[in-house]
Amino acid sequence: MFHRGAILILAGVLLAAGASAQSTAGFAAISGVVRDATGATVPAARITVSNESKGITRNLTATDAGLFVVPNLPPGPGYRVTVAAQGFSNFEASNLELAVGQNVDIAVALAVETATTRVEVIATAPLVEDTKTDVSQVVTTQQIQDLPINGRRVDSFVLLTPGVSNDGYFGNLTFRGMPGNASFLIDGVDNTEQFFGENGGRTRAPSGISQDAVQEFQVVSSNFSPEFGRTSAGVVNTVTRSGTNDLHGTAYWFFRNRTLDARDRYAAVNPPEVRHQTGGTLGGPIKKDKLFFLLNSEIQRRNFPIIGSLSRPTVVNNSGQSFINCPSSVTTNGVTETPTAAQCAAINTLLPRFFGLIPRRNDQETAFGKLDYHPGERNAFSASFNFVHFVAPNGIQSGVAINTGSQITSNGDDSVRVRNGRWSWIALPRNNLVNEFRFGWFTDRQADDFDPGVQTAGLGYLQLSVGGQNLGAGASYLPRVNPREQRFQFADGLSWTVGRHSFKFGVDIASTEDYVYSISNAFGSYSYGSAAAFALDFSGNPTGAKHWQSYSQTFGNPVVDFTIHDNAFYVQDQYRPWAKLTINYGLRYEYAVLPQPKIVNPDYPQTGRIPTGTRNLEPRIGIAYSLDDKTVIRVGYGIYHQRYTGVLVSGLFTNNAVYQKSLNLTSSQYSLGPGFPNVLASADQARAGTTVEFAAPDLRTPYTEQGTLAVERQLGKSFGLTVSYLWNRGVQGFGVRDLNIGSLGPPVTYQIADPNGNIVGSYSTPTYRAANKVDPRYSRILQVENGVNSYYNALVVQARRRFAAGFQANLSWTWSHEIDYKQGSYQDNQSFGTINSFANTFNGDYKFDKGSGLLDQRHRLTISFIESPTFVHRNGAFYKYAVNNWELSGIVTLAAGRPTVAGITVSDSTPFAGAAFTSTLNGYGGNNRPPFWPYAAIYTPAAYRADLRLSKKLPLTERYLVYLNFEAFNVTNSQYDTSQQFTAYVERGGVLTYQPSFGQGSATAGFPDGTNARRAQVSARFVF
Known part of the structure; x- marks a missing residue:
């Protein structure tokens, strides 16, 4: 294969080079080549980099090729670079202001020394980065504030970056169309919750770190260096604030209520809401130029009840007080019955509690502290600690209005x-050697439970679905701790500048423990095709x-623990063969030691082994060529492996029909199941309904191949333009095959009817039969x-x-297009291994569902701006205030x-006699989309919104x-549908009847408010 050849070639080059390059994880760098007026390099020039406010001074000597690199510099303003060489004027x-992940490359041209020494002064960093080869964007301190x-929630600004969009x-x-799986770093230390592959704290907590504790962050969406890994998606590289030689502080308060909020179009009323966010920051010197501190603390108190309503109901009436189509006839295994009026009235008593106002809160406390110590020029130490505590009664669902109960x-x-905490040590044993050691500690505990105030007498914790209408006692996975995660990380990187090379090699070792207390659906779940069928069982x-x-x-x-x-392990080099060309190349190797299940199903020994991919070599190369001092052409390619998530490992431990037994019965197995509202005491009563899950013996680590071609041009003094082509190929992503379903059986033909019942066509499908198991x-x-597999192409x-x-x-x-084999979204992937999330239309036929994926978004335009005009150039209180x-x-x-994927609801207890499973037309029980339609049936409407801030100093x-x-936020209240009625057909008696409600809007979701309706807030900030 092509990528294996690339690995061998690049590995050979790296072994010949034998070392590594400058750090970017949480830091910045300054580099350059010292030349004289003719363009010839000046060897052994003396370089001094200093920052008075941060107490930083670095002295070094340029190489024989005139190259100098100063890595591991804390981002921020106030840097000064001086260059001196014998016989030349000082420069x-x-x-200079350095951004995280940025290498500010300075073109140093020394003039011949004259009687009067002349100093060349540059006030700002170059707008065009001539050594950059990745696709990235920095969100600056000014933008954050x-x-x-x-x-x-500061990582909301990640959406300003090209190639990045909302996943749900x-x-x-x-x-680049990949579901989740990004890498989140804080000051170079891994802050990713590995169980689900999200940022620490996930998105249920309002934020994983206070906005005022963050200085800036870099978002790398493609072609990042070998120093970064454990992701097939992108990197969010956050830098926290530090104290300086000046004492600084802030105090702030944000307030919101519903006064200026708009009503969500699917909410019957605009519910009350009160939110307070307040906090403060203090930073400064403990010992001038040596020891600095920064402290931050913040609290949130939010009261926002949740509304239950209905949007175009199909099973109950518009008020949500009674079922429809009851009484009506029900055919079960060839027997037709009709419930009485009394039986229909009895089930209506369950409904009122699902459609009203329910109390809900969202409260959080955060704290952050940091110490920086510079004992001398050759050593720097830093330590920090972050604390988050969040509770939300009835807060799992964050939407303003829930229209399904x-x-x-x-x-x-x-x-x-x-x-989470970190400790780092930067040492300079020689002028051209810089070593950085990092230790990181991370914990994240996610716990959920039933709310006792919303239980229904007679149902307890039972799960219930009637014609697609959920009527259970709470989420089926409650109670749970999912997970309690703890990670210890040790990383070391050594940078070495020699000749025209800036090498770096490093190692990054992490040990992550996940403790899980969870058994989904422990209290049992009933599903009925219609209200009439439920009424027959209920009373x-x-x-x-x-x-x-x-x-x-x-x-x-x-x-599970x-x-x-x-x-x-990685090695990388930045090589500058001549002035206009920069080559960044390297190799990374990742190896995950996965735990092995100790409890094995003797019927299937495969449940005792989780294979570990060992071919995880990741060659990466990027080339930047400067046509002139205002134009750069970039090209890059790399391979990036996905991190193994804890939810995958946990599922392979528990879903072996021994550790946990998942029982799934259909109407053909009534003799094995209970009668409503009873549950089974154990799975031993019905072993034929249990499910086994295990990993394929040749399971490998999914990865992406990424390619980039870009042109960057400076237009004028302060304006820059970049045009890029991004290519991404997702390879060997996870899928699920049912080895027990057996071969396809005889076809079944369904009639297709319009909403009025007129037959307009037919569809025949081969079928999966219970007898063939x-x-x-x-x-x-x-x-x-x-x-x-998945494919992504974009113009940026x-x-x-x-x-x-x-x-x-x-x-x-x-502009982009994402195509996949039913890859799904992040929500699908976090429930890995369940048949409904991953199963295709036909067993193991992944290509049958190839089409525009759920993460396909053809266009995305973001514009951010800050304008601080001076209207009148006059002094005086009136003009000032x-x-x-x-x-x-x-x-x-x-x-x-x-895209919205259409669905078919099977109303009969079974679509055809002898079906293996009853929820799909072909009896497979996997993807229930209309097989005669494209995978992406329709698209939700476009989103147009503007968020504005007016500030007075x-x-x-x-x-x-x-x-x-x-x-x-969304100042014009341009609400847009984020989900649609997806039921395109209802099957009854072998007839597929088209539903005119298909494609109609059903929700206007948004993060973090649970709606995209207009929201507004006021705030005050005191700064010194």
Whole structure:
């Protein structure tokens, strides 16, 4: 294969080079080549890099080729570079501001020394980065503080980056069409919750770190260096604030209520909401130039009840007070029955509690502390600790209005507890050697439970679905601790500058323990195809007759405790063969030591082994060529492996029909199942309904291949433009095959009818029959394997205006197309291994479902701006407090919709006699989409929104400032549907009847408010 050849070639080059390059994880760098007026290199020039406010001084000597590299510099303003060489005038670049992950390359041209020594001064860093080869964007301190932000969750600004978009509407991210799986770093230390592959604290907690503790962050969406890994998506590289030689502090308060909030279009009323966020920061010197501190603390108190309502109901009436189509006839295994009016009235008593106002809160406390110590020029130490505590009664569901009853059935009490810390040591044993050691500690505890205030008498914790309407007691996975995660990380990187090379090699070892207490569906779940079928079982049923469509329940041990050991080694080099060419190349190798199940199903020994991929070599190369001092061409390619998530390992431990037994019964197995509302005491009563899951013996680590071609051009003094082509190929993604379903049987033909019942066509499908099962002792035997591929192509345009004359702006437009083999979204992948999330239309036929994926978004345009005009150049209190010192900032987003996959609801207890499973037309029980339609049937509407902030600065004195702010999110209240009615057909009696409600909007979700309706807040900030 092509990538194996690339690995061998690049490995050979690296072995010949034999070392490594500068750090970017949480730091910045300054580099350059010293030349004389003729362009010849000047060897052994003396370089000094200093930052007075941070107490930093670095002295070094340029190489024989005139190259100098100063890595591991804390990002921030105030850097000065001086260059001196015998026989030449001194050179100085001052007031340089370094961004995280940035290598500021300075073109040093020394003039011949004359009687009067002349100093060349550069006041700003170059706009075009001539050594950069990745696709990235830095969100600066000014943007973090001045742009509008909803909920003070700082990683929301990641969406300003090209190639990045929302993955669903719960705050998750997709990079280049890949579901989740990004890498989140804080000061170079891994802050990713490995169990689900999200940022620490996930998206249920309002934030994983206070906005005021963050200085800036870099988002790398493609072609990052070998130093970064454990992701096939992208990297979010966050840098926290540090104390300086000056004492600085802030105090702030944000307030919101519903006064200026708009009503969500699917909510009957605009519910009350009150939110307070307040906190403060203090930083400064403990010992000037040596020891610095920074402290931050913040709290949130939010009261926001949840509304239950209905949007175009199909099973109950519009008020949610009674079922429809009851009484009506029900055919079960060839027998037709009709419930009485009394039986229909009895089930209506369950409904009122699902459609009303339910109390809900969202409270959080965060704290952050940091120490930086510079004992001398050759050593620097840093330590930090972050604390997050979050509780939310009835807060699992975050939507303002839930129109399916799931404000109870999918809800519960939520809590999150995050603790993380780091310690780092930067040492300079020689002028051209820099070593950085990092230790990281990370914990994240996610726990949920039933809320006792919303239980229904007679049902307890039972799960119930009637014609697709959920009527259970709470989320089926409650109670749970999922997970309690703890990681210890050790990383070391050595940078070495010699000749025209800047090498770096490093090692990164992490040990992550996940403790899980969870047994989903422990209390049993009934599913009925219609209200009439449910009514027959609910009351007036002295014989215990059964009319359910399916019954499921899980038994066994809820506790799983395991550890994953992730090991990584890398080597990289930045090579400058001549002035206009930079080559960044390297190799990374990752190896995960996965835990092995100790409890094995003797029927299937495969349940005792989880294979570990060992071919995880990752060659990467990027080339930057400067046509002139204002134009750079970049090209890059690399391989990036996915991190093994804990949810995958946990599923392979528990789903072996011994550790936990998952029982799934259909209407053909009534003799094995209970009668409503009873549950089974153990799975031993019905072994034929249990499911086994294990990994394929040749399971490999999924990876992506990424390619980039870009041109960057400086237009004018402060304006830059970049045009890029991004290519991404997802390879050997995880899929699921049922080894027990057997071969396809005789076809069944369905009639297709319009909404009026007129037959307009037919569809025939081969079928899966219960009689063809390979092992009748089990319901399903699921094999996790590599079968899913994806493809992403994008054209990206970035325009940026550096802050000048009181104005700055950034524009990012992405045109893209994502195609996959039913890859799914992040929500699908976090419930890995379940047949409904991963199964295709036909067993193991991944290509049959090839099409535009759920993460396909053709267009995305974001514009951010900050304008601080000076209206009148006059002094005086009136001009200071009334006329000047205003600021307007905003973020404008124009985004295309996402695909909706159509579905077919099977109303009969079984679609045809002898079906293996009853929820799909072909009896497979996997993807229930219309097989005669494309995978992506329709798209949700486009989203158009503008978030604005108006700020007024009140300078009390030169040192003490007060800022008053007003922010509005989706200021024009341009609400957009984020989900649609997906049921295209209802099957009854062999006829597929088209549903006219298909494609109609059903929710206007948004993060973090649970709606995209307009929201507004006010705030005050005191700064000194």
